[in-house]
Amino acid sequence: MTTYNLRLKAKSELTPHPTAQYWRKCQVEELFAMPFMELVFKAAQVHRENFDPQAIQLSTLLSIKTGGCPEECEYCPQSARYDTSLEKQVMMDVEEIIEKAKIAKARGASRFCMGAAWRGPKPKDIKAVSNIISEVKSLGLETCGTFGLLEEGMAEDLKKAGLDYYNHNLDTDPERYNKIVHTRNHDDRMDTLGKVRHAGLKVCCGGIVGMNETRSERAGLIASLANLDPQPESVPINQLIKVEGTPLENAEDLDWTEFVRTIAVARITMPKSYVRLSAGRTAMPEAMQTLCFMAGANSIFYGEKLLTTCNPGEDSDRLLMDKLDLYPLSYEPSEV
Ligand code: SF4
Numbered sequence: 001m002t003t004y005n006l007r008l009k010a011k012s013e014l015t016p017h018p019t020a021q022y023w024r025k026c027q028v029e030e031l032f033a034m035p036f037m038e039l040v041f042k043a044a045q046v047h048r049e050n051f052d053p054q055a056i057q058l059s060t061l062l063s064i065k066t067g068g069c070p071e072e073c074e075y076c077p078q079s080a081r082y083d084t085s086l087e088k089q090v091m092m093d094v095e096e097i098i099e100k101a102k103i104a105k106a107r108g109a110s111r112f113c114m115g116a117a118w119r120g121p122k123p124k125d126i127k128a129v130s131n132i133i134s135e136v137k138s139l140g141l142e143t144c145g146t147f148g149l150l151e152e153g154m155a156e157d158l159k160k161a162g163l164d165y166y167n168h169n170l171d172t173d174p175e176r177y178n179k180i181v182h183t184r185n186h187d188d189r190m191d192t193l194g195k196v197r198h199a200g201l202k203v204c205c206g207g208i209v210g211m212n213e214t215r216s217e218r219a220g221l222i223a224s225l226a227n228l229d230p231q232p233e234s235v236p237i238n239q240l241i242k243v244e245g246t247p248l249e250n251a252e253d254l255d256w257t258e259f260v261r262t263i264a265v266a267r268i269t270m271p272k273s274y275v276r277l278s279a280g281r282t283a284m285p286e287a288m289q290t291l292c293f294m295a296g297a298n299s300i301f302y303g304e305k306l307l308t309t310c311n312p313g314e315d316s317d318r319l320l321m322d323k324l325d326l327y328p329l330s331y332e333p334s335e336v
Contacts, residue, residue: 023226028219031265040295043264047296050271057299057329059111060104065091069117072182077243078117084245101136108328113144120149130161137162150192155199166196167204173220206236210254226269235273239280267296274299
């Protein structure tokens with residue numbers, strides 16, 4: 001009989017970030033290979049041991065500087081190297097961003113995530129986003145930023161401005177990273193994640209599936225996330241949105257069960273992380289999203305838009321949450 005070598009502890013024994021076991025890729029592959037129902041059931045058990053399964057964390061995402069990115073990431077319509085219909089925009093005005101953050105809060109989001117299409121910010125960009133972060137934080141929202149690779153001292157500056165989370169995804173299996181991203185490598189990502197942790201920021205780090213990877217490569221992605229120590233507080237699992245003009249526009253469809261398996265395996269290997277059902281939800285029927293929640297997803301992007309692609313509107317999300325008796329997790333800032 002297969003053993004899954006899980007070291008799950010009783011709720012009372014859990015520390016905020018227990019040092020996780022090291023996950024070998026083959027162990028994660030074994031989880032993926034479990035009978036579907038058993039896998040979902042096991043993930044649901046882990047979910048219940050660590051969280052209230054009815055609470056869903058809601059994050060609203062805003063692109064504060066869109067397009068024209070010098071990087072070459074095959075999944076991304078914001079790369080200046082691809083001919084997509086995306087219009088390049090300069091940084092949004094602070095007032096406009098604050099207005100969007102107020103609306104997000106009024107609609108029930110607890111976290112406001114801001115993204116800018118840069119390889120990495122310049123010192124002047126850090127100044128500009130620090131100002132924005134302080135303003136958003138003062139509204140009583142958690143803040144998250146995704147601004148690319150960071151240089152020394154930048155993460156500390158963002159932390160001082162009031163940033164709670166920094167998003168920096170590992171994208172795909174480290175072994176195929178350079179097949180998907182051509183202008184930086186996996187170690188560059190790890191370097192920025194180290195800076196983020198060192199500055200005392202929380203980490204939001206996930207990846208994308210449906211980029212023609214094999215199941216074993218999906219397992220490699222999950223293992224690389226689960227082996228971050230401490231594990232990321234937030235783990236967005238994205239399904240590729242195929243955008244015309246990007247090299248992955250004709251990627252093969254991923255079977256929906258495989259996406260649910262990925263969520264379940266993320267839940268089992270990262271028991272205390274918020275696993276976010278992220279991009280690609282517009283193409284997911286309600287029943288599939290429901291199964292993802294059952295398999296341990298407990299966070300969503302909430303709002304009509306992701307950085308540049310569509311997302312289900314708040315109304316349909318609230319309707320689904322009502323049907324499933326799920327409720328939004330509230331955020332109580334310690335000092336605002
Ligand atoms: S994923 Fe980020 S770094 Fe890569 S092209 Fe898009 S905006 Fe630029």
